[in-house]
Amino acid sequence: MAEKGVTPRSEDYSRWYTDVVQKAELADYSPVKGCMVIRPYGYTLWENIQAALDRRFKETGHVNAYFPLFIPLSFLQKEAEHVEGFAPQLAVVTHGGGEKLEEPLVVRPTSETIIGHMYSQWIRSYRDLPVLINQWANVVRWEMRTRLFLRTTEFLWQEGHTAHATQAEAEEETLRMVGVYADFAINEAAIPVIQGKKSDREKFAGAVYSTTIEAMMGNGWALQSGTSHFLGQNFARAFDIKFLNQNNEMEYAWTTSWGLSTRMVGAIIMTHGDDQGLVLPPRLAPIQVVIVPIWRKDTEKMPVLALAHQVTAALKAAGIRVKLDDRDEVSAGYKFNDWEMRGVPLRIEIGPRDVEQNAVVFARRDMPGKEGKTFGVPVEGVARAANDMLVTLQAALLQRATAFRDANTRAVRNYDEFKQVLDGPGGFIRVHWAGSDEDEDRIKDETKATIRCYPFDAPEGEGICFYTGKRTDRVAIFARAY
RNA sequence: CGGGGCGUAGCGCAGUCCGGUCAGCGCGCUUGAUUUGGGUUCAAGAGGUCCGGAGUUCAAAUCUCCGCGCCCCGACCA
Structure with a gap:
């Protein structure tokens, strides 16, 4: 690893x-394989993500609750597709208190099953519906490569x-929540995600269909950044979630589930970061403004620090997350690089x-050197000016990411062109698609590209499928993905 | 689990082929000066069961065997 700075992206x-x-x-690697330690700076970023999402969940009528970490193994087995999808990734507890357990407990990989079980007990009547619960939690999936x-x-x-x-x-809810994710990604994280439906091959194990927000990373790869699933009555049947409707008839409930994870932090890093390091969107940044005082002689130190404190106080009073870096032991130049690495806007x-x-x-983080500097900003009204600059920065990041995504989204007429794009510039390939599941598998085998989604917003209309040559109005976005 | 690579100071590494002043370098850290509008410079210092175990040998970081762990590439995934 280089002593200073980071390995260039290229x-x-x-x-x-x-x-x-x-x-x-x-974050840092932990002594446990595949697990990481989220350090205070990363965790504060996650807390800001949580706050922005949680506010939106509450606004759309949801409440928070908490369900257990351990789930009886038999619960997982009640929904056939679900168990098939998750079985290879389960961590299972077989012993407790020095005794072998009668039934193994699964460390939750996701909570549809245990929540479904509880819902079956809580829901009796149509008057009990809808149930709109969210939980903030940790989950475990035994991944091969982390x-x-x-x-x-x-x-x-x-x-x-x-x-x-x-x-x-239920379908309305599914779409509402993928929309909430998109709104969060675009307006808080400045990530121009594409909303769409997952192909059958890529949908959640046990869902009727899945929806997603897909983001483009700096290397042109896609990152599924949040998902919302319409589960139909699959889990209701498996867990016996039934209610009496207004006609006194017993019916299975219709359920949904939706999730967004710490993966979002990765999305932010790879959407905005540059060769100087991290670049954070102001609305989520743990530190929005850093103040670096500069002095030559001791006689200059006092007045400089006095002004720095004054500006810090003014910004704080205006509700800006500000940090005064008054460290004595490192030079100003060092601090510049240090805070650029940390992505302070x-x-x-x-x-x-x-x-x-x-x-x-x-000095704005998204523009290097003198170009990004504004000299002579009056102390009078500095908080207002800083606030305006943060708004400008937030918009600029979204604009830059959108331009990058659009410049790296291409159409192709046939499979040869498809492969050429993937071997060359990469990015998203937006095409008409009338292929089968098997066609999709074959393309994945041959190119590592998968259908990221069928975008909701597809003004193209009818066209010719690049792979099968059939006419279709279905549009798909292909890409290599994390 | 298949294929590659690696384990020596907090981090990054050299040394291993050809056993013997090889316990070394850079960064970081500590102390003191010097410097401060883009990662100052100098000096002095602290810091290591050479992944673990067994063996070969007068002698092992170095050779042999057995473990353990990590990283990269593939199948799986929020």
Whole structure:
């Protein structure tokens, strides 16, 4: 690893990613294989993600609850597709208190089963519906290959589980929540995700269908960043979630589930980061503004620090998450690089020249060097100016990511072109698609690209499938994915 | 689990082929100066059961055998 800075993205993208995660002190490897330690800076970022999501969940009528970590193994086996999908990834507890357990307990990989079991006891009448519950939890999936934040054995997430009286209501909920994820991703994380439906091959084990938000990472790969599933009556039948309707008839409930995990942190890193390190969207950044005081002589130190404290207080009063870096033992240049690595959106530099003019210097993280600096920002009204700059930065990040995604989204006319794009520039391939599940498998085998989603927003209309040559109005986005 | 690579100071590594002043380097850390508008410089210092075990040998980081662990590539996935 380089002593300073990170491996350039162009040299080795996954190395760059790992470097950023560790050097920005977001997370570290743990002594347990496949697990990571989320460090305070990374955890604060996650807390900000949680707050932004939780607010949206509450606004859409959901409440939080908590269900147990351990699930009887037999529960997993009640839904055939579900157990088939998750069996290879389960961690199972066979002993407790020095005794062999009568029935093994699964460490939850997801909670549809145990929540389904509880819902069957809580739901009696149509008057009990809908049930709209979310939980913030950790889950465990024994993955073969892990990567910090993107795929770890244990990860943090939220999982929403809802039950409804009608299919229409449940489907509406499924779409509402994928929409909430998209709204969060776009407006908080500045990630221009694409909403769509998963192909049958990629859907959640046990779902009727799954919806997703798909993001494009800096290397052109796709990252599934949140999912919302319509479960039909599959889990209701498996767990006997029944209610009496208004006609006094017994019916199975219609359920949904939806989740978004710490993987989102990975999405933020790979959407906005650059060769200087992390770049954080202001709305989620643990530190939105860092103030770096600069002085030459001891006589300059006092007035510079005095102004720095004054500006810090002004920003704090305006509700900005601000940090004054008054460390004595490192140089200003060191601090610049340090905070750039950590992705702080706005840096305010205050030196003797600024004290004289009663002004400060703004340096935005998304633009390197002088280009991103604004000199002579008056101290009077500095909080307002900083706030405006944060709004500008938030918009600029989204705009840049959107332009990148669009520039790396291509159409192809046939399979040869498809392969050429994947071997060349990569990115998203947006095509008409009339292939079968087997066709999809074959393409995955041959190119490693999968259907990321059938986008909801598909104004293309009818066209020719690049693979089968058939006419269809279905549009698919293919990409290599994490 | 299949294929590759690796385990020596907090981190990154050299040394291993050809056993013997090989316990070394860079960064980081500590102390003191110097410097501070883009990662200052210098000096002095602290820090290691060479992954573990067994064996060969006068002598093992180095050779042999057996373990353990990690990383990368594949099948699986939020």
